[in-house]
Amino acid sequence: MQTQHSVSLNESKEILDAAEAKATELGVPMNLAVTNDEGNLLAFRRMDGAKLVAASIARDKAYTAAAVKKPTAALKEGSEPGGDVYGLQSTDDTRVVTFGGGIPIEHDGEVVGAVGASGGDVSEDVAVAGVGVDAFSPAE
Numbered sequence: 620m621q622t623q624h625s626v627s628l629n630e631s632k633e634i635l636d637a638a639e640a641k642a643t644e645l646g647v648p649m650n651l652a653v654t655n656d657e658g659n660l661l662a663f664r665r666m667d668g669a670k671l672v673a674a675s676i677a678r679d680k681a682y683t684a685a686a687v688k689k690p691t692a693a694l695k696e697g698s699e700p701g702g703d704v705y706g707l708q709s710t711d712d713t714r715v716v717t718f719g720g721g722i723p724i725e726h727d728g729e730v731v732g733a734v735g736a737s738g739g740d741v742s743e744d745v746a747v748a749g750v751g752v753d754a755f756s757p758a759e
Contacts, residue, residue: 625655626724626732630755631662634724634734637754639666641747642736649738649747650677656731658685666738673737679714680721680748681735688730692719692745720744722752731757 626634631653642649648668653661658681665674683691694717708717719741724732734751736744 638751641750647739658682677737684721684733691721
């Protein structure tokens, strides 16, 4: 069997459905994004009432998580003054996000995509993105 190298559009829709359900449960309208393994946008959802400014942030969180192959929250400490990657957020046309809410999707030890959530506080964004990631079930 061939290894899957990226999240599909249909899988993205399932991920968004799960993430939206969690955001609804929390009572926080969110912007939700799913990218492929290269950080290219596959699917996006802006819930009714979600903050407009958070739309691009959600896309960039997913992009960052796919590009660096780790959760965006893991970049926070190192990107602060004195950190080993201080200023990271100003690179890549300022698309790199260094706070929580972007989480890579892994399958068989490979990053196959990422989820970004934005619109709540960081802990809410992380929780919603995490539910999206947990909903990933690769097509066989």
